[in-house]
Amino acid sequence: DAKTTQPNSMESNEEEPVHLPCNHSTISGTDYIHWYRQLPSQGPEYVIHGLTSNVNNRMASLAIAEDRKSSTLILHRATLRDAAVYYCILMKTSYDKVIFGPGTSLSVIP
Amino acid sequence: DTGVSQDPRHKITKRGQNVTFRCDPISEHNRLYWYRQTLGQGPEFLTYFQNEAQLEKSRLLSDRFSAERPKGSFSTLEIQRTEQGDSAMYLCASRQTGANSPLHFGNGTRLTVT
Numbered sequence: 001d002a003k004t005t006q007p008n009s010m011e012s013n014e015e016e017p018v019h020l021p022c023n024h025s026t027i028s029g030t031d032y033i034h035w036y037r038q039l040p041s042q043g044p045e046y047v048i049h050g051l052t053s054n055v056n057n058r059m060a061s062l063a064i065a066e067d068r069k070s071s072t073l074i075l076h077r078a079t080l081r082d083a084a085v086y087y088c089i090l091m092k093t094s095y096d097k098v099i100f101g102p103g104t105s106l107s108v109i110p
Numbered sequence: 111d112t113g114v115s116q117d118p119r120h121k122i123t124k125r126g127q128n129v130t131f132r133c134d135p136i137s138e139h140n141r142l143y144w145y146r147q148t149l150g151q152g153p154e155f156l157t158y159f160q161n162e163a164q165l166e167k168s169r170l171l172s173d174r175f176s177a178e179r180p181k182g183s184f185s186t187l188e189i190q191r192t193e194q195g196d197s198a199m200y201l202c203a204s205r206q207t208g209a210n211s212p213l214h215f216g217n218g219t220r221l222t223v224t
Contacts, residue, residue, distance in 0.1 A: 032209040043114075043201050043215030044153065051210075087152060091209040096141065097166050098213065100152035 004088045009105045012078045020073040020104055022088030027068050032091040035062065035073045037084040038103070044087060047073065083108045112136075114216035116202050122222045123192055130188045131219045135204030142185050143213070144177055145201040153201055159185060160207070192223045 005023040012018040024033065032051050036044040048055055048062045050071075055062040061074040075082055087103040115134045123129050135142050140161050145153035156175065157167045161182035174192075179185040189196055199220050203213040 030209065034212060036213070036215075041217075043203070043217045044213070046212040046214065049210070049212060085152075091211075093209040096158060096160070097155060098143065098158075099155055100145070102150075102152045 003099070004090060004101055006086070006088055006101060006104045008102065009107070011107045011109060012075075012082075013109050014080060015077050018075040018078045018082070018106065020075075020086050020088075020106065021070065022072070023070045024088070024090055025069045027090055028092065030093045032093075033062065033064060033068075033071050034089050034091050035060070036087045036089070036100075037082075038087070039084045044100075047086075049091070078106075078108045080108050080110065082106065114202055114204055114214050116200075116216035116219050118219055119217065120220045120222075122224065125192055125194060125223055127192055128188065128190045129192055129221065130186050131200055131202075131221075133185045133187070133202030133204075133216060135183070135185070135202070136214055137183075139204035139206055139214070140182065141205050141207060141211075142179055143203040143205075144185070144187050145203065147199045147201055147218070148197075156187075189221075192221075194223050197221055197223045 034049040035047040038044040050062045063072045085103040085105050117132045143158040144156040147153045157177050159179040162179050174190045177187045199218040201218045203215045205211045205213045
């Protein structure tokens, strides 16, 4: 199973940028990197995904290392609503069992 | 696109009873997944379908669990002879084929076994 490693928890001050790291050293050449977040009592919500190049959308930015063995989800200005558990997963083209780790619990301090 | 819907949102049952949950995926999505989640843990993979075919079932899943997707649309997850350890949030997700396609989750069914 494709495995990712994330810190258990992180803290950020409100309105400051947050960089959430993810290691995926066993990534294959065609695996996509996906990020999801989960608010309390809700299902996970898609945030962003990428293959090789950095990606931006209205929610966040995804920075992918040149060797693709790590990535960073960037929230440009953390708000209290960004307090959630963030999951980094690998989506494979050849095998579709999608595995989640424990994720990173982000706390945002007012 | 009305999103993935799950029914019921909450279920309380007594140990030994059978329960069935329903998931309605996004209509054009051919992949459907079931996950189980307990407090403080990430979603744990249970099984997934491509259209009506069940392609994989977790080895952690006992024979008391069964899932169907009879016409490649909605899916049901049944737990027979429930145990207290089955208490968890059961999540359904769907997506289109391809690693470029994101998962879309429902808000889950919270099962409590007393």
